[in-house]
Every structure is written in structure tokens, then in C-alpha cells.
Amino acid sequence: MAKSRGFSIYLLKPTFSAENALKEDHNLEQIDEDNTNLPDGSIMYISDKPGNAPWWKNYWGLDIDLYQAQKGAIVFLPVDDRWVVLTFGSTYHQLKDNSFEYDFGLRTTLNALDPKKIKSTDILQPENAKRQRIQSPTASSLNFFDIRHDESIIKKLTGSVKAEYNDLFKNATGANSLRISSDLQPNQIIDLCRSLIEIYEKEDYLQTFPDIRNIEPVRDPDIIILLNEKLLDAFTEAPRELVLSIPEIVDYSDPFKVKYSGAGRSSLEYNDVFIAGYREYLQERNTQIDDVDQFHRHYMSIMDENGNIIRQYNIYKSFLFDCELNEKTYHLCEGEWYFIETDFINRLETSLNPYFIDNHSFLHPCNKVREDAYNNSVSTANANVICLDKKNIAPTGQTQVEPCDLISIIDNTLHLVHVKISTRSSSLSHLFNQGVNSVELLRLAEESQQKLKELVDNNPEICTLIDSSKYSVTYGLITKKTDLFAKSLPIFSRISLLRTVNALKIMGIPCSIFLIYDNIDRKNNNAVDID
Incomplete structure (x- = not known):
């Protein structure tokens, strides 16, 4: 029986070939030999660098000759x-970043996999850049891996292929490249690659994994x-x-200053942060933006009251932007571009x-610069509304959890209101999670219930509703976009909100979102830039 061997396979874009796919400064040597097993018309380059001694040789004072050979092809x-490009060793780094199809490996794998025989997944959550690898000791369906298709991106997938492809390969790992093992001989490799391209061009994955590509990171440099x-x-x-x-999540109750540099x-x-401030800075410095690279060289610094820089981000990473390109929707978040499936939106x-x-x-239009001032104004204007901004109901020893910003009784239900200035704050997901965490604590932790009772001065009517766990949650978002509803929120905030309302729904907690009109001209008041 022929031995099975591993291959890493890339598919070049139509405009690239062996003549222009390698980086200009590559250090590979083209093979010019007769009587090889290379298929007709193929071209091979090798990497045969002289090796260096491993670091631990000198560390331990060894005299013996030891070298780490670096070879590849x-x-x-x-x-x-x-x-099609086959890479061996680490030579794939010699390919130009824009020379190959970035979805070849993953899409081919999705089309070829048996959906019940998945072994490993690499997952990214764009909202918080959380990365996770989940492996199964046995081949399992995608449900085993607990992938939330509405908020997670599949970066890599490994599993066994469908029976119809067993003659070609048994297992596949897909990312930018396709990783397979095959016992086919050199004269059969061209036919194998032809079959792989045919699998890549299929759309079977849309039926097998209908929601798996709702959100995808854009990796193609040309796009x-x-x-x-x-x-x-x-x-x-x-x-x-x-x-x-x-x-990042920011505590707006702590005073800070923002400066721009670069x-x-x-x-x-x-x-606070608003794009007009950055524009004013550029105008003062007589600087015209005519290259995106300038956004990478300019910085936004967050400083404490003493002028010390506590956080700093380049401007490109700080942009939030939705746009369309060739009738497709894209979102820029924390320096990464994402493609968002239109049907999913x-x-x-x-x-x-x-x-x-x-x-x-009782949530009236906002005439205050800061959230805490607005919350106090609502409580002052409504005798039945209590302001609990910055209060804590977390059990002893746990991280602070705010019960809500405002609390009141409406229709024999304890109404918990969470308020945030701006519908595009990077902390919106934190606000949504706070609403869920608060209710969970109030239902499960007796100490949290007691703390809330004390915060409302043991109001008998409120205490009765706390004991009976009769709650509703409202998110009040201060913005000028009061007529757009869900479109008011950045795409990942919408995803976070959907997860939140579903979690509250499972608990039987009514949830609502109210867009509070913002009367403040925040650009002229040096406050949060809303719209």
C-alpha cells in the first residue's frame, strides 16, 4: 500500500502564476533538473538555508556541532x-499576500466535510477578538462545538470528508490553504488538484452549514x-x-482627556472621543489625509486627570465604519474588516x-453632557424613579455589578433601565451584558437581592417585587438616530443585542430598547460624538 503524505495546497488567483506569485525578495532557488517526477509544466523552488545552532547549545556550553536545517519547497x-501551489516547510511565507484565494482552504473543506464527522474548530469572536480552539475526541457534528453562528467566525475546520471524496482524501483541514493527506502518486496530483478546484467552486456548504459564513474576516489584500x-x-x-x-470598554464615570498625535x-x-476633534487636530497641524497609512501613524491617547497616558490606539484601529462594495456589506471594527452576509443583516x-x-x-430627551447627570435628572423629574447609577449588588468578593441606572415600578413589574450615551460606543455590548448579569444575580443570589433592597431604602412595594422576581429590562440609548431602530447600532452591537434579548427571553424577562433623543451638540461641547 502506498504511503499517505501530507500536502498544503493554495489556489492562485487567475491573474497570478509561477512568474509573479513569489515575493520580489524571495530567497528560493528554482530546480532545473531532468528526469524528475514533476508533472509537465510544473515549476519547483526549494529553500536550503544553512542552519544555525539551537539556542540551548551555547546556553549549556556544548562544543558538539549542532545545526537546525531549514529546508522547504x-x-x-x-x-x-x-x-495550484503545494508548499512544504515554511515556504508559504514566500508567496505574495495577494496572490492566492483566501477562502480556498476553508470553502473546499466546508464543501467536502461530512457534517457529522468534525474533529476540531478554530473560532474567532470579532466583538472581543476572543480566539478559541475546540477539539473533540471523536468525530462530532458542529453542534458539539457550541458555535454561535450569529457572532462567531470559523477560522479553521478539521474533519473527515464525505464518502464520495474518500478516493481522493480522507481528512481535510481548511483555512487559507487546504491541508490534506493523499497516497496518490506524482503523476496523479494534477487530477487531484483539478478535483479540489471543482469542490471549491461548489456551493454545497450553503446547505450543509447554512449559517456558518454569516460573518467572515476579509483577508484578501486586494479587497x-x-x-x-x-x-x-x-x-x-x-x-x-x-x-x-x-x-475597549471604558468607565465613563472616571474623568479622562483625549489627545491626538502623530x-x-x-x-x-x-x-471625550469624537471624530471632529481628530479633524480639528489635523487642521491645526495643517495636515491633509491622502493615504490610509496615515491613520496607522496617528494616535488617539486617553489620559488621566494628571495628563498621564493610560491607553493609546492608532486612529485606524479606532474607526467604526459600515460600507458597501460591489453590493456586499462590510464593517470595519478595531482595525479589521469583516464581510457581513446581506441576508444575515x-x-x-x-x-x-x-x-x-x-x-x-419617564425617559425624557437628554440635555446633559454626562450619563450620570442625565440619570440624576430623570430621577429628579420623576418621584417614582430611583437612580442607582454606580451602585453595586455583586456578592462579597465578586466584581462589581451595577443593578441598573434607573429603577421604577411599572404595571406591577420592577423596571430596570440601563442607559448609555451613543449608539456606537464600544461598550454597548458591556451594557447589554450588564442587564443580563444583573437579572441573573437578582434571581440567584440572596445577597444581591438584599443589597438591592437596601439601595431602595427597603421600599415595601419594591421589596415584594424583588422577592417575586418580577423584572423587566430596558436599554436607553442616547442618540440622534431615533428613527432607525436596529440600524442605529453597529453590526456587532446588533449581534450582541440579539444574544441579550434571547437570553432574557429564556428567563422570561421582558426586554425593550428605547432611543433617547440627544439635545446636546456634543462636538461643540467637547463631549461624546453621537451623530
């Missing part, structure tokens, strides 16, 4: 009107160049869709819009 195979051009145009035209945000020193500083809006309400009994 790249084989370019002509397959009809395309080129990223076009998207960055859209970003540059948007910065010039200043649409509402392009905003700056702090790409184009020269400036005395300008701001009380529509399903999100259909699911979320019913939770948005047109009016509220």
Missing part, C-alpha cells in the same frame, strides 16, 4: 487555466485595498457612518426591531 502546478479607499473617501466626505470610538505636538485636548433587523419602542413613561 514550493511546487507550482498548472491545472487547466489556473495555478482590503478597495475597502480602505472607501474609508479614505468617507473621511473626506464626512458621512455619519464613519466615527471614532475607544476600541502629525506633530498639539495643546488641543478633549473630554436583514434577519438581525427583523428579529430586533420588535424590541424597539416608540415612547417611554
